[in-house]
Amino acid sequence: MKLNKIEVVTEHKHFQIREITDEGGYHRRMLQCSDTLADDEHQEVKDKAEELWTDEVKSAWTTFQAEHEAKMGGV
Amino acid sequence: MSGIINSPGSKSGIIGTTELDYEEGNWTPSNSGFDVTGSFTSGGQYKRFGKMILITAWVRGSTNIATSGGASTIGGSLPFMIGGGGSASGANRLAHYVAQSGAETKIGYAWRNNIYTTYAGTGNFAVSTDGIFFTMQYAID
Numbered sequence: 001m002k003l004n005k006i007e008v009v010t011e012h013k014h015f016q017i018r019e020i021t022d023e024g025g026y027h028r029r030m031l032q033c034s035d036t037l038a039d040d041e042h043q044e045v046k047d048k049a050e051e052l053w054t055d056e057v058k059s060a061w062t063t064f065q066a067e068h069e070a071k072m073g074g075v
Numbered sequence: 076m077s078g079i080i081n082s083p084g085s086k087s088g089i090i091g092t093t094e095l096d097y098e099e100g101n102w103t104p105s106n107s108g109f110d111v112t113g114s115f116t117s118g119g120q121y122k123r124f125g126k127m128i129l130i131t132a133w134v135r136g137s138t139n140i141a142t143s144g145g146a147s148t149i150g151g152s153l154p155f156m157i158g159g160g161g162s163a164s165g166a167n168r169l170a171h172y173v174a175q176s177g178a179e180t181k182i183g184y185a186w187r188n189n190i191y192t193t194y195a196g197t198g199n200f201a202v203s204t205d206g207i208f209f210t211m212q213y214a215i216d
Contacts, residue, residue, distance in 0.1 A: 009156045009216075010168075014188055016156060018100075026100025028121060028154035030188040068186060069148075 001027055003042040012061040013052045015045065033058045034065070095125040104132050104150035104209075108192065110202075113137030119209075121154045126215050128155050135206035141176075142192050142199040150190040150209065157187055158214040170213035176203045185211060 001019035004026070009016050015031040031037070033053040037046055099122045106115040119132030134140060134150060142149060157168040168187045173180065179201060184191055190209065192199060200207050 010187070014156055016154075021101070026098060028100055028102050029152045030154070030156065031152070032188060069191075072184075072186070072191065 003044055006045060006048060008048070008052065012064065013057050015048065017045065033061050096123060097125075098123040100154070102130065102132070102152065102154040104134050104190070105152050106134075107151050107189075108142060108149035109134060109136070109207075110141045110143050111136035112139045115140075117150075119154075123155070126158070127212065128215055129212045130154065130210065132209045133206050134209075139202045139204045140200075140207060141202040148189050149192055151188060153185065153188045153190070155215045157185060158216045170211055172209050172211035174200070174207055174209045176200045176207040177205060185213070 001021055003017070004020050005018040007016040007018075008014070013033055017029050017031065019027045019029075021027050031045070031049070033049070037049060099120065102119045102121055104117040104119055106117070109115065114137045115134070116137070117132065117134040119130055121128060121130045123129075130153065132150065157170050159168050170185050172183050172185055172190060174183060175181075181198070181200070190211075
């Protein structure tokens with residue numbers, strides 16, 4: 001799939017990614033800073049992650065997510 | 076022609092002059108939190124009407140699929156971040172889904188970009204050989 005757009009959303013720097021499929025349609029996905037990027041991830045996505053997913057952002061997201069899941073009955 | 080998007084006269088009846096953004100495509104739920112026997116497959120579609128998103132999705136195991144106690148996050152990677160509803164911190168980025176698994180129908184919640192199982196007795200999905208099917212609509216910022 002060909003990368004079409006990367007939008008950075010929320011203070012935790014989630015990536016909202018739009019790609020174009022081989023058939024010409026759109027495919028969307030999101031990545032969060034706690035994700036491990038695949039080896040075959042688009043280089044532009046890797047570069048943006050390197051730039052924006054700082055240790056501070058990762059730490060804040062991990063804490064925020066854990067607080068939410070505890071509040072909602074998760075693990 | 077009023078009411079037909081992207082056609083002459085399509086603004087008739089719409090307050091203001093902003094055209095609704097329309098987009099459709101696919102998304103792929105990830106295998107996080109599912110108990111899969113066999114290989115995992117998934118797929119989904121989305122439609123965007125302005126700031127409203129409608130998604131459908133399915134997940135399957137080649138033998139069966141379920142969720143078990145302790146699994147909280149399932150099917151991550153929604154196509155769009157759920158809107159904050161005016162919350163400064165975005166803590167209110169919540170939406171609800173309806174899911175079908177065999178004869179079971181469940182209502183669960185999604186937060187930010189992930190779908191969850193455990194909340195208000197949503198409970199787990201029993202073993203299904205057909206898969207689990209989701210629908211959800213939500214607003215974005």
